[in-house]
Amino acid sequence: MLTISGEIDASSSIDLDQAIARCLTESKNDLLIDCTALNYISSAGLGVFMSYVEEFKNRQSRMIIFGLNPRVAHTFSLLGLSDLLTVAENRTEAEKILNEA
Amino acid sequence: MKRRHTIACSLSNLKGVRDFIRESISEQVTNNITSEDVVLALDEMCSNLMIHAHQCNPDHTIELMLDTTNPNCLVVEITDDGNAFDINAFREPELNNLVNEKRKGGLGIRLVKSIMDSIEYFERNGAKVCRLTKKIQ
Numbered sequence: 001m002l003t004i005s006g007e008i009d010a011s012s013s014i015d016l017d018q019a020i021a022r023c024l025t026e027s028k029n030d031l032l033i034d035c036t037a038l039n040y041i042s043s044a045g046l047g048v049f050m051s052y053v054e055e056f057k058n059r060q061s062r063m064i065i066f067g068l069n070p071r072v073a074h075t076f077s078l079l080g081l082s083d084l085l086t087v088a089e090n091r092t093e094a095e096k097i098l099n100e101a
Numbered sequence: 102m103k104r105r106h107t108i109a110c111s112l113s114n115l116k117g118v119r120d121f122i123r124e125s126i127s128e129q130v131t132n133n134i135t136s137e138d139v140v141l142a143l144d145e146m147c148s149n150l151m152i153h154a155h156q157c158n159p160d161h162t163i164e165l166m167l168d169t170t171n172p173n174c175l176v177v178e179i180t181d182d183g184n185a186f187d188i189n190a191f192r193e194p195e196l197n198n199l200v201n202e203k204r205k206g207g208l209g210i211r212l213v214k215s216i217m218d219s220i221e222y223f224e225r226n227g228a229k230v231c232r233l234t235k236k237i238q
Binding site for chain 2: 009040079
């Protein structure tokens with residue numbers, strides 16, 4: 001599981017990119033991303049998530065994002081990303097989605 | 102009231118830009134969602150300019166001006182002497198194309214256009230100005 005916190009903007013999105021890339025290198029398993037402590041995300045961070053959708057699909061594994069606060073969830077909704085990214089309410093729901101898959 | 106902020110073109114300054122915007126509009130924009138939408142849109146505009154017009158050169162600057170005089174409309178001007186980056190001329194990529202091509206960029210302009218009510222460009226004293234407006238409910 002990957003935990004991200006604070007603010008993800010064009011400056012810090014490279015850290016998110018490297019962290020997901022590292023998870024992909026270290027494991028072929030599904031990836032849960034805990035965003036409970038994420039306070040802000042700009043398009044640069046959203047773009048990082050989007051850029052890995054195909055990668056996870058090709059590996060037949062899943063990336064599930066959970067714990068978005070209302071502000072961050074609103075940013076996701078502005079772009080209508082819910083059809084492309086798997087977003088769960090909390091960790092329990094995220095694990096349930098994995099177990100159902 | 103008009104407030105101005107001169108920003109060196111380094112992405113590490115974006116956090117300070119967001120703080121300046123939040124503080125400047127806090128009295129005019131009381132709806133938290135609207136306020137954070139504006140912060141997001143202007144973060145996107147500034148980062149686009151820093152990256153595409155100034156190649157993140159910290160010796161270059163852009164100026165942000167927030168005019169909160171009209172209680173029903175926030176007016177923002179971003180003044181820049183770099184290469185024009187007119188987002189109205191930029192066609193946003195389809196979301197599915199971003200996924201297929203594993204592209205990380207292209208979402209910011211979609212966000213700005215969905216949040217702000219108008220975006221126009223003009224020249225003033227030889228500098229390029231982008232004026233954005235947001236109606237306040």
